[in-house]
Amino acid sequence: MKTSVSDLAVLGGSPSFTDPLVVGRPSRVDRRSFLRRVERILDSGRHSNGGPFVEELETRLAEIAGVRHCVAMCNATTAMQVLARARGIRGEVVMPSMTFVATAHAMRWVGLAPVFCDVDPLTGQIDPRRARAAITPRTGAIVGVHLWGRPCPAPELEDLAAEHGLDLYLDAAHAIGCALDGRPVGSFGDAEVFSLHATKVVGGFEGGALVTDDEETAERVRSLRAFGEGTRNEYGGTNAKMSEVSAAMALTSLEALPDTVSHNRRNHALYVELLERSPGISVERFDPAQRPNHQYVIVRVDPAETGMDRDTLHRVLLAENVITRPYFSPACHQTEPYTCRPTPFPLPRTERLAATVLALPTGTGTSTTDVETVCDIVRLAASHGDRVVRALQAGPAQETRHDDLEHGSGSDLFSARQ
Ligand SMILES: Cc1ncc(COP(=O)(O)O)c(C=O)c1O
Known part of the structure; x- marks a missing residue:
């Protein structure tokens, strides 16, 4: 010492x-259990395209989220992009700046403009009053983020979104298994997105999963993740599928x-x-x-x-x-490509947090x-x-x-x- x-x-x-x-x-997993699953993948010849492990993972994650639908994808960033495309939103997206830059990048990548709002100084979570102040006629959606492994004030965001007729998505990359007044994370808004990246509490090497109770959203996302098969839309679709080996790892990690x-x-x-x-x-x-x-x-x-x-x-x-790791510093609005567009409001609470937080x-x-x-x-x-x-x-x-x-x-x- x-x-x-x-x-x-x-x-x-x-x-x-x-x-x-x-x-x-x-996180530690039971290797034998994972390797048994890998053997089954190799024996079956189903390596991707919605094999049995992806289906099983989707069932398990929908249960955890308390919703009817889950669509597993290659990562959370892509899942958010596919979600925004599936819902056809345009314009601006109100979101906290105190998040991993992937939240903002995902929206920007599909042509939306992130508008950052400040957070609650005590919890670091998006402040619904600041989100309200950032809404304009150009706003298409609100994106909340459950920061640091606990829920953000999602019910207030739901009320806000309903009041303005906006979509609400939740970046639940950090928050698998969390709940608010008994309601599981995954069940809020129009859809939520989990990350199954290796650094997350449940990891599938890489991976993401969209959970929603809305059947139409789930169907469109399911189609868009596989080149847009079966839907007529202006984007065609992409390849955002999860492989069987990632699903096998995520299931093993979920058991742990x-x-x-x-x-x-x-x-x-x-x-x-x-x-x-x-x-x-x-x-x-x-x-x-x-x-x-x-x-x-x-x-x-x-x-x-x-x-x-x-x-x-x-x-x-x-x-x-x-x-x-200084999660999250710089905050989104302090980093490229967002610095060139001044935020409509000062974000002093975000900046104070960004200067002082450290993940051990x-x-x-x-x-x-x-x-x-x-x-x-x-x-x-x-x-x-x-x-x-x-x-x-x-x-x-x-x-x-x-x-x-x-x-x-x-x-x-x-x-x-x-
Ligand atoms: C808050 C937040 N959102 C999104 C992501 C992106 O997740 P993925 O790596 O699965 O794309 C992360 C990953 O670290 C994150 O911390």
């Missing part, structure tokens, strides 16, 4: 971890979900316990009634109290071989001892923030490996500690 600030690797001490401890390491969430819940509780007395570091809390999946452990770093900013803490941890490692690859070690480092750095900053300004004793603060679901996550 490091006891003195000079023990920190960024100031010349030895790194706490030999192998990198990363945010977003894929209760264990994964329990593991994450324990990790989160330990982070809260070990960091709650660390001035200037606050761990995001979750309401158990919302069935949070604890996919992320988010801390906010207050530079006024710690003497260092979030990027310094990231750098301190990086030198220890702990790869954290969790998931089944992060043990209790790992969490204790990370917390020791955070406490030590935060209680000597001024000294850390001064020492770094004088020139780092040890060059940190390059790992910029860009967020993303990039493959760099998987080069480490598979």
Whole structure:
């Protein structure tokens, strides 16, 4: 355990971890169960085009979402694009800027214009009052985002969308298994989209799934994901199908979900316990009634109290071989291609969050001892923030490996500690 600030690797001490401890390491699955499924795929010769594992996954995810239809796709980004095309919306889409840029890119890619609104400063979730203020006659839809593994105020967004005759979609990339007043995420709005990317709490290597109670939407999406077969529409369609091997992995990962969430819940509780007395570091809390999946452990770093900013803490941890992620910084409106179009409103809450939040490692690859070690480092750095900053300004004793603060679901996550 490091006891003195000079023990920190960024100031010349030895790194706490030999192998990198990363945010977003894929969840543990039962390998034999997965490999048995792969054997069946190879024996059957059905590798894609809606095979039995894709169908089974769709049934399971529709159950979890409490809706009648699920359409599995190659990833959540494409699923959102296909959804927007299937619904035929045009114009502007009101959405939070505090999200992974995929939410905005998906809409932009199909010719829609994201209009960003601010978030609730406490929860980081889209603020329905700010969304309301962003609606104009050009608005075609609202896109809510369930951030950090808990639900956004989807019922208020449903009321807002109904009042203005708008579509409502929910980016549920982070929120599989969560619920609001007993109503599962997946059942809100016109449709919701889960991500089954490898970094998510349920992973299928790559993958996404649209869930909806609306039969027509499901049918159109089903057709558009397979080149538009069977529908007459101006776009023709695309190839957004999920492969059988991804579905096999997602099903195996889904079986592990209760264990994964329990593991994450324990990790989160330990982070809260070990960091709650660390001035200037606050761990995001979750309401158990919302069935949070604890996919992320988010801390906010207050530079006024710690003497260092979030990027310094990231750098301190990086030198220890702990790869954290600033989810989400930059916010969408602070990044290309959105910076060139000024937001109609200032987004001070989003910008404050983007400057202060940091995701710390969790998931089944992060043990209790790992969490204790990370917390020791955070406490030590935060209680000597001024000294850390001064020492770094004088020139780092040890060059940190390059790992910029860009967020993303990039493959760099998987080069480490598979
Ligand atoms: C909030 C959010 N939306 C969308 C996505 C995109 O998901 P996918 O990688 O499945 O396209 C992500 C992925 O990280 C995300 O975090």
